[in-house]
Structures are given as C-alpha cells and as structure tokens.
Amino acid sequence: MILLPAPTRVLQQILLHRIRYLDRAIELDYQLVEFDDVRYHIQASSSDATSMILSIGLPAPPPEAVLSGGLPFGAIEAVKSVFGPVVQIVDPPEHNFQLTLKLDLSKLPPDEDERAELMIQFACLRAIVLGAPLRDVLKHLAAKVVSPEADRLMPIIHRPRESFFVIPQPDKVTVVIPIRFKDSNDSVLATSFLQEFMEARRAGGLSTAPSCQWSPHPPVELKGAPAHALDANSGFVSFVLLPKHVESEKLDNIVWSLCTFHAYVSYHVKCSKGFMHTRMRRRVETLIQALNRAKPEEEKDGKSTQGRSILRLV
Known part of the structure; x- marks a missing residue:
C-alpha cells in the first residue's frame, strides 16, 4: 500500500x-x-x-x-x-x-x-x-470531550461536491466515508479492494489500528443525512477512532489519511487496472507467439543453374 x-x-x-x-x-x-x-x-x-x-x-x-x-x-x-x-x-x-x-x-x-x-x-x-474541522474534533476526542461547535453529524469536504461525515462522541469519533466512482469498472475494483481492506484490519500487526467496517448500504450513523449523500456505488467505509489513535504526533497523520482516503482508494484502483492490463498484454503476446510457431513453413522457390525457376516439393 x-x-x-x-x-x-x-x-x-x-x-x-x-x-x-x-x-x-x-x-x-x-x-x-x-x-x-x-x-x-x-x-x-x-x-x-x-x-x-x-x-x-x-x-x-x-x-x-x-x-x-x-x-x-x-x-x-x-x-x-x-x-x-x-x-x-x-x-x-x-x-x-x-x-x-x-x-x-x-x-x-x-x-x-x-x-x-x-x-x-x-x-x-x-x-x-x-482538515481543520476534523482536527478540532479529534483534539477534543484526545481530551475525551465533545467540541461545543460540533453537530451530531458533521459533513467535511474532501472532493468536488462530496463530503464525508464525522459523528463526535466523548469516548470515540466515527468517520463514515461514502465511496463513489463514475466508471463502473472502477466501482467493482474499489468494492473488492475495500472488502480486502476491512479484512486486513484483522491481521495480527494491525490489532491496534482503528476499527474499520465496509457496507454496501448507509450505516445507521448516517441517519438524517441528505439523500444525495447516501448514494454511493462503492459502499461506505466507517472508521471508529479512540483517544489512543489521536495522541500527539498521530493526529496530523490520521487527519490527512482520512481527508484523502478516497484518493488513496482511487490510486490503488488505477494501479490494479494498470497491473491487469499489463498481464493481459503479456498473455496476448504469448498466445501470438504460440500461433506463429504453429504456422506451416511457406513454400520456398529455387532456381536451376540455367536460371529457370523450379518448384521444390516438400
């Protein structure tokens, strides 16, 4: 990654x-x-x-x-x-x-x-x-309080005409990111990637990472969100952040990672497509080489010593 x-x-x-x-x-x-x-x-x-x-x-x-x-x-x-x-x-x-x-x-x-x-x-x-609104919410999470300016469901801009949502609570902050792609192929790859991303959280070395869930349907935390924000063809990713996840030097990294999560997914989707296209091109080249080896040899024309053409029978 x-x-x-x-x-x-x-x-x-x-x-x-x-x-x-x-x-x-x-x-x-x-x-x-x-x-x-x-x-x-x-x-x-x-x-x-x-x-x-x-x-x-x-x-x-x-x-x-x-x-x-x-x-x-x-x-x-x-x-x-x-x-x-x-x-x-x-x-x-x-x-x-x-x-x-x-x-x-x-x-x-x-x-x-x-x-x-x-x-x-x-x-x-x-x-x-x-990242300023999210950083303010996470600073209050580190102090185990809720920012007085924070709403129950905070939309935060991260892409043109798209936002993700932050649900602040004193002991945790839930971040829900709708994932959308215009291309249907990108959407399929993103869905597969996010499912694997959720499974990777269960690996032994990532046990202390924030909890991650993916769902094709809007989670209950988005109750009350506008209808257009609930239209995501690649599902919804939810992260649950605890005070230990936003301690001191971790804060800036986690704010940046969440604000650019869609770009992170898009990058790996494009890399996957490029890898598959390369594999397909190599496979086609191998098949063409096999077909070329299977062709019969062309008839060869020879000439006699007197300059007359003769047909060599093979």
Missing part, C-alpha cells in the same frame, strides 16, 4: 528554491492543480524580495457543507496557529480562490533547517485548511 504524502511536491520545490535566494528578488507566477480539484497560485515580484503571495482554491462544496467565509470551520485559526506572524491573510482573497496568504520572508526563522521545515508546512496548506 502506498500513502500519499501531505506536502504538494511541486509547491514544496518552488518554496524551497525561493528561500535559497532570500537576498534576491525573483519573479514568480505559477498556477498548480492537485488531485481532488485543489488549486494553488503562487506569485512573487522582482521589485519586492521580502514577500510572496500564495492562494489556494478548494473543491466545490456539496449542499450540506457548512462554511465560514467560503472556508471550512476553523481553517483561519489553524493557519494562524501554524504560521504565526510569517503570514498575513489577504481579505478579500484572490478571485476564484478561497484563501490568499501574504508571506513575509523577512520574518522567517534564521536557522536554515527551520526555514525549510516551515516551507514544507506551507506545502501542506491543503491538509491544514481542509
């Missing part, structure tokens, strides 16, 4: 390259698109060596999503907590983007390693913004 890394690789490379030349004013203007329709726009002017502009565009929200200023609940507070005085939130944000940050490069840490670590955090902006 391959887990997707949280930092956006191209954005990380651009930011790390920029801090290598802090004494220079470099012209930058990049527009990047990541999976699940997350977009970035990074700008820097050749006349200003101390600032950069970074904008992020989020997936189109589903009808049930609850947003504040176009952003998930707690996103602004999460950004301020992670980056502190290094960033200034631009209001209003850039057109067609939900959040625009102005980076003050003069306030970066003096230590080179700390600067690089901060740039990697900027490359994780997607996880910080989209």
